[in-house]
Amino acid sequence: MQLELRHLEAVLRISEAGSLGRAAARLGVSQPALSAQLRRVERVAGGELFVRSRHGVEPTPLGDFVLSAARRVLGEMDALTAGTRATMPHPVLRLGCIQLVLVDRLFGHLEEKLPGHEIDIAIEHSATALVRLLGAGQYDAILFGELADHEVPLPDSAAIRTLIPKEPACVRLSSSHPLAAQAEIELADLAGETWTTLTDEGDGGPEAMADACRRAGFTPKLRYRIADRRMRWELIAAGRAVSLCQPTSPYVEGTVLRPLAGDPLPGRIRFAWNRAAISNERAGLLFRAAARAYLDNIPNNTFFQAWWEARPDLHPALD
Numbered sequence: 001m002q003l004e005l006r007h008l009e010a011v012l013r014i015s016e017a018g019s020l021g022r023a024a025a026r027l028g029v030s031q032p033a034l035s036a037q038l039r040r041v042e043r044v045a046g047g048e049l050f051v052r053s054r055h056g057v058e059p060t061p062l063g064d065f066v067l068s069a070a071r072r073v074l075g076e077m078d079a080l081t082a083g084t085r086a087t088m089p090h091p092v093l094r095l096g097c098i099q100l101v102l103v104d105r106l107f108g109h110l111e112e113k114l115p116g117h118e119i120d121i122a123i124e125h126s127a128t129a130l131v132r133l134l135g136a137g138q139y140d141a142i143l144f145g146e147l148a149d150h151e152v153p154l155p156d157s158a159a160i161r162t163l164i165p166k167e168p169a170c171v172r173l174s175s176s177h178p179l180a181a182q183a184e185i186e187l188a189d190l191a192g193e194t195w196t197t198l199t200d201e202g203d204g205g206p207e208a209m210a211d212a213c214r215r216a217g218f219t220p221k222l223r224y225r226i227a228d229r230r231m232r233w234e235l236i237a238a239g240r241a242v243s244l245c246q247p248t249s250p251y252v253e254g255t256v257l258r259p260l261a262g263d264p265l266p267g268r269i270r271f272a273w274n275r276a277a278i279s280n281e282r283a284g285l286l287f288r289a290a291a292r293a294y295l296d297n298i299p300n301n302t303f304f305q306a307w308w309e310a311r312p313d314l315h316p317a318l319d
Contacts, residue, residue: 002044003041003044003045005073005074005077007037007040007041008066008069008070008073008074009070009074009136010023010034010037010038010041011038011041011049011063011066011067011070012067012070012071012074013132014034014038014050014057015050015057015059015063015067018055018056018057019056019057020034020035020038020057038050041066045062045066046062047060047062048060048062048063049062049063049066049067050063074136077137092118092119092120093114093117093118093119093120093140093141093278093282093286094120094122094138094139094140094141095110095119095120095121095122095139095140095141095142095143095286096121096122096123096124096130096133096134096138096139096141096142096143097121097122097123097124097130097142097143097144098123098124098125098126098127098130098143098144098145099123099125099229100143100144100145100246100269101246101248101249101250101294101297101300102143102248102269102290102293102294102296102297103121103123103143103293104250104293104297105292105293105296105297106121106289106290106293107121109288109289109290109292109293110286110289112289113285113286113288113289114282114285114286114289122139125227127144127145127146127152128152130142130144131144131152131153131154131155131158131272134154134155134158134272134273134274135154135155135157135158137274137277139274140273140274140277140278141271141272141273141274141278141283141286142271142272142273143163143269143270143271143290144269144270144272145246145267145268145269145270146267146268146270147169147205147208147209147265147266147267148208148211148212148265148266148267149208150205150207150208152270154272157274157275157276158272158273158274158275159272159273159275159280159283160270160271160272160273161270161271161272161283161287162268162269162270162271163268163269163270163271163287163290163291163294163316164268164269164294164314164316165268165314166266166267166268166311166314167246167247167248167266167267167268167269167304168247168259168260168263168266168267168304168307169244169245169247169259169260169263169264169265169266169267170244170245170246170247170249170257170258170259170260170301170304171185171190171242171243171244171245171257171258171260172233172236172242172243172244172245172249172252172255172256172257173193173236173242173255173256173258174236174237174238174239174254174255174256175237175254175255175256176239177239177242177256179258180256180258182258183258183303184258184259184260184261184303185258185259185260185261186216186260186261186262187212187213187216187260187261187262187264188216188217188218190242191213191216191217191218192221193220193221193241193242194221194222194223194224194240194241194242195209195220195221195222195223195224195241195242195243195244196222196223196224196225196226196232196235196236196241196242196243197222197224197225197226197243197244205244206222208265209244209265212264212265215264216264223241224240224241233252233254233255236252236254236255237252237253237254237255238254244265245257246267247259247301247303247304247307248294248297248298248300248301248304249300249301250297250300251300257301259303259304259307269290269294271283271286271287271290273286287316288316288318291316291318292318294316295316
């Protein structure tokens with residue numbers, strides 16, 4: 001067997017994640033499949049690349065050598081891919097996003113800012129996956145969210161701008177829920193609820209939520225991980241779960257959206273791009289299109305519109 005780029009990427013992801021299980025989740029494969037792939041790579045390399053410890057996996061001296069070479073080879077390939085695309089007169093713009101509300105309004109603004117350009121937009125369920133694909137040259141730019149103090153690590157080839165520096169966390173619950181009549185909801189009052197979330201957001205959400213709930217005196221009961229947004233809404237409308245939501249979320253029949261008192265889980269939205277693939281000028285056009293799409297959704301909820309208008313320092317620059 002000869003080593004391929006996918007083998008080098010797998011070895012890098014194992015090192016970055018610190019465990020086979022986390023690396024498999026980020027790569028979208030099963031842990032047994034990744035373990036088998038690692039064994040094949042080790043046979044070609046001539047020895048073990050990682051040793052297990054109580055802290056996870058750690059590279060051996062041979063592993064350090066292979067990791068150093070893998071970073072160099074993959075970096076050269078990323079530069080080659082980005083460089084060839086940059087020489088094309090009108091390359092397809094590849095934009096990756098997580099399931100942000102603004103994406104629903106983004107297409108029209110992209111057509112306005114980049115007329116005549118072919119645009120490929122893909123939705124991922126994980127900010128971690130977005131960043132990995134940006135670093136691998138499969139996306140030219142990405143839009144993603146972060147919660148609380150979490151910062152998604154970016155590759156050296158990326159530049160970043162904060163689109164929305166802060167937005168309050170909200171909870172969506174059934175309109176028949178006993179708390180639905182309240183203007184805002186204390187997180188502690190949701191101690192007995194079952195929660196639903198996306199499959200793997202990679203935005204620090206699970207950790208931030210666990211910390212906030214612990215400060216409120218309870219451990220959240222997460223039962224449903226559902227990628228499909230409409231399915232989550234139906235589950236909530238039926239009274240079987242509650243969920244964190246962006247304050248720009250639209251009206252959904254059978255549910256209500258309420259802000260969490262005290263803002264225990266503030267979020268932000270960020271925009272990153274591969275500097276070798278798109279110019280700063282084009283990145284600026286993308287940024288403004290995303291900002292316009294976000295602003296379109298502010299009137300969805302009157303409580304958030306008032307919150308937003310009282311904080312002009314948070315508004316994105318559109319010049």
